[in-house]
Amino acid sequence: MDSLDFSPFWLSFKLATLTTIILFIISLPLAWYLSQTKSRIKPIFEAITALPIVLPPSVLGFYILVGLSQNSPIGSFLKDSFDIELIFNFSGLVVASCVYSMPFMVQPLQSGFESLNRDMLEASYIAGKSQIVTIFRVALPNIKPALLTATIITFAHTVGEFGVVLMVGGNIPNETKVASVAIYEMVETMDYSSAHIYSAIMVIISFIVLLLVYLFNNRERFP
Amino acid sequence: MIDIDIKKELHGADGKMLLDINLHIKKSEFIAISGESGSGKSTLLRVLAGLEKADGKIVVGDEVWLDKYISLAPQKRKIGFVFQDYALFSNMTILDNLLFVKKDIELAKYLLYVTELIELKDRFPESLSGGQKQRVSLCRALMNRPKLLLMDEPLSALDPVMRMKLQNEILTLHREFNITTIMVSHDPSEIYRLANRVVVLNLGKIINIGTPKEILLKTSGSQKFSFEGELLDIVRVDVIYIAIIAIGQQIVEIVISKQEKNRLKIGDTIRVSTKAFSPNIC
Numbered sequence: 001m002d003s004l005d006f007s008p009f010w011l012s013f014k015l016a017t018l019t020t021i022i023l024f025i026i027s028l029p030l031a032w033y034l035s036q037t038k039s040r041i042k043p044i045f046e047a048i049t050a051l052p053i054v055l056p057p058s059v060l061g062f063y064i065l066v067g068l069s070q071n072s073p074i075g076s077f078l079k080d081s082f083d084i085e086l087i088f089n090f091s092g093l094v095v096a097s098c099v100y101s102m103p104f105m106v107q108p109l110q111s112g113f114e115s116l117n118r119d120m121l122e123a124s125y126i127a128g129k130s131q132i133v134t135i136f137r138v139a140l141p142n143i144k145p146a147l148l149t150a151t152i153i154t155f156a157h158t159v160g161e162f163g164v165v166l167m168v169g170g171n172i173p174n175e176t177k178v179a180s181v182a183i184y185e186m187v188e189t190m191d192y193s194s195a196h197i198y199s200a201i202m203v204i205i206s207f208i209v210l211l212l213v214y215l216f217n218n219r220e221r222f223p
Numbered sequence: 224m225i226d227i228d229i230k231k232e233l234h235g236a237d238g239k240m241l242l243d244i245n246l247h248i249k250k251s252e253f254i255a256i257s258g259e260s261g262s263g264k265s266t267l268l269r270v271l272a273g274l275e276k277a278d279g280k281i282v283v284g285d286e287v288w289l290d291k292y293i294s295l296a297p298q299k300r301k302i303g304f305v306f307q308d309y310a311l312f313s314n315m316t317i318l319d320n321l322l323f324v325k326k327d328i329e330l331a332k333y334l335l336y337v338t339e340l341i342e343l344k345d346r347f348p349e350s351l352s353g354g355q356k357q358r359v360s361l362c363r364a365l366m367n368r369p370k371l372l373l374m375d376e377p378l379s380a381l382d383p384v385m386r387m388k389l390q391n392e393i394l395t396l397h398r399e400f401n402i403t404t405i406m407v408s409h410d411p412s413e414i415y416r417l418a419n420r421v422v423v424l425n426l427g428k429i430i431n432i433g434t435p436k437e438i439l440l441k442t443s444g445s446q447k448f449s450f451e452g453e454l455l456d457i458v459r460v461d462v463i464y465i466a467i468i469a470i471g472q473q474i475v476e477i478v479i480s481k482q483e484k485n486r487l488k489i490g491d492t493i494r495v496s497t498k499a500f501s502p503n504i505c
Contacts, residue, residue, distance in 0.1 A: 119310035127324040141314035
């Protein structure tokens with residue numbers, strides 16, 4: 001018990017926080033575009049963003065690994081131009097997590113935007129406001145439950161990821177050894193008591209987070 | 224002042240249809256657009272607002288809103304738009320709904336005062352009645368002092384008493400702000416009370432245009448007036464019979480003959496018309 005190392009949790013939450021922030025920034029315009037467009041290519045975008053839900057994490061992890069390795073054009077370009085390596089380090093995990101968790105951010109935001117009264121958005125345009133002002137002043141404040149769901153589920157999903165992390169990051173303490181990987185390692189080394197504690201902490205935290213989301217969403221719906 | 228000459232293909236209930244509107248509107252005019260549903264009324268408003276694309280030309284004063292090369296964004300058209308479903312910003316208070324359009328607190332308070340909403344300024348739209356919401360929507364549409372006010376069946380969701388009240392407020396504000404206004408409406412009394420001119424659309428084309436009097440008076444031949452109503456009761460007073468009829472919101476009494484009395488039954492829909500001063504019922 002004394003030797004229990006909490007750094008994997010810290011790493012998991014750091015990874016999840018960064019992923020959530022980055023994904024929010026990327027997904028906001030994407031979700032908005034998908035919710036507003038009548039373009040015929042919309043289903044293609046939707047299918048691509050939904051892919052990580054259906055693909056086994058190992059497949060996703062494998063492609064990310066191959067794609068970012070220095071043998072690939074992207075990997076070698078990043079290495080040669082910016083001296084960035086994204087395999088078996090924390091930055092690589094962030095990139096992989098963003099790919100893996102993207103649907104969990106995009107889809108709630110998109111359906112939130114789609115549920116908005118279109119006239120309300122048009123009223124904002126007619127009032128002379130740009131799309132950006134409309135998104136931040138009108139659209140987002142009116143989809144708070146969707147916004148909360150998107151960020152929390154993205155966060156939780158990233159904390160819970162395992163396969164992709166293992167493929168892309170490996171198991172390097174304080175770099176890529178997140179909580180889920182640490183638990184796997186404990187089980188492998190038959191350290192069941194530590195695995196129990198780690199797992200229990202994960203269950204409790206996840207439950208509390210989800211409970212808060214549902215409490216908030218219920219209050220928004222039935223004030 | 225406003226020249227409209229637009230064409231747009233629509234996909235209506237009966238397949239494709241061409242919205243083809245050529246209309247000239249003078250400054251400060253109040254135009255009512257009427258016509259069956261699916262005739263392109265709302266689309267015309269949306270095209271004017273820049274919310275939908277169309278071919279052709281829209282020139283407002285010396286400003287081109289739409290032609291072959293230009294299609295001004297809704298943000299740049301300086302219009303006010305009143306939606307049928309109010310479309311208020313539900314995350315903002317009533318006052319903020321107005322101030323969102325323009326930070327002109329004086330004007331906002333004045334408009335809320337005129338429409339008797341000033342007491343509600345810190346409430347959120349959700350807690351308002353339909354009539355109150357639509358008044359907020361009207362105030363909001365006037366906040367940027369638009370060149371053109373567009374209203375898409377603004378009062379159709381309201382009860383008759385509230386309608387009348389809002390009609391008066393629209394009229395007051397229209398006179399005061401002198402804004403050229405186009406309103407889609409189905410209600411003849413509303414059109415008569417508010418509009419200078421009526422445009423009747425059918426299947427995307429203007430089929431009739433003129434003053435409310437010319438267009439709305441449903442009289443034929445030498446009839447001077449003609450109303451549709453519901454027969455509520457027939458009472459006998461000495462030797463004559465009096466029919467009590469609900470016409471719109473009014474209850475009227477009309478003398479009828481014994482033969483007429485025998486022909487009619489309570490609940491019938493009847494048309495009351497008159498030639499000169501002798502009303503008759505058919």
